[in-house]
Amino acid sequence: MTEYRHEIPMRWADLDSLNHVNNVVYLAYAQNARAVIDDLPPGPIGATTVQFKRPLLLGRKPVVVTTRVEGGKVLQSIGLDGTDSVFATVESEFGEYAPAVEPHEQAHRAPLAVRHTDVGADGIVTEAQVFELFQETRVPFIDRVLERATPGNFVLGRVAARFHRAIAWHAEPLVARSWVSRVGNASFTIDAQLTDDEGVLASSSAILVGFDASTQRSRQFTEDERTRLSAQLSPAS
Incomplete structure (x- = not known):
């Protein structure tokens, strides 16, 4: 090796x-x-x-x-x-490519445009840019759930992405579907899908950890955070 x-x-x-x-x-x-x-x-x-x-x-x-x-x-x-x-x-x-999955119908939906600069020389969105698209989906979703979350309150612990089909440039925006699938005392999981008219192109599962920017250490969730996150829990499709 x-x-x-x-x-x-x-x-x-x-x-x-x-x-x-x-x-x-x-x-x-x-x-x-x-x-x-x-x-x-x-x-x-x-x-x-x-x-x-x-x-x-x-x-x-x-x-x-x-x-x-x-x-x-x-x-x-x-x-x-x-x-x-x-x-x-x-x-x-x-x-x-990963096996096909069904779109999660109960997820929060938002349009997400693919830029020409997201694609590589082969005309396909690169792996790194797929993660960028998921980040562009995740940040406003957290802000919506927690009503203007303070920057730095959470950091990523782990992200797993599955690529079901190649993502080429789309004239029409993709539909980003996001939902909270797990809530703990100091971490929670956001699942997401990038979809077009033909189904799911890519899916991801991101574990976010409570973070204290002043101490640069992990922290427990506040009661308000946990309540708001728990209210968004959605079973897997």
Whole structure:
């Protein structure tokens, strides 16, 4: 088994409002590292899971992406040059698209436009940009559920995405469907789908963790947060 190591310089644009590397940027780091590997598994990516270990801040040292190919899976860890810390792991399954699923009819719906810049050279929305589309769906949904949630109150712990069909540029907006599928004392799960007239293109499950920006640590939900989130619980379709 060959292990690849790639260094990627960080940019100011990689940061979010908390001065952490934005969760979508981890996918871009992983995608950049895979782009120069010749022995990737054949076929499309059917699923990708990102586990966020700890916040990554902007620095002068490059990000280091370590990649291993194991059969139809590509396993990547994202660290920082000169340290042993792992800030995130990315696991991608190649070979075929994920099985079809039905649209969740009880979900909150919102239009979501695909931009020409979201697509790659093959005319298909890239893996990183699919995660960007899910982020564009998730942020206003949380704001709607919690009525103007304070930025930094939550961070992503884990996101799993399944790609059911290739997403090309659409003249008409996609329909983003979002719902709360689980509520705990310090974390909750948002499930989402990107759909068009023919069905579900991609689906995701994101675990969000309560976060205290002043201490940079996880926190328990307030009673109001838990009540509002619980009111949005919806069974799986």
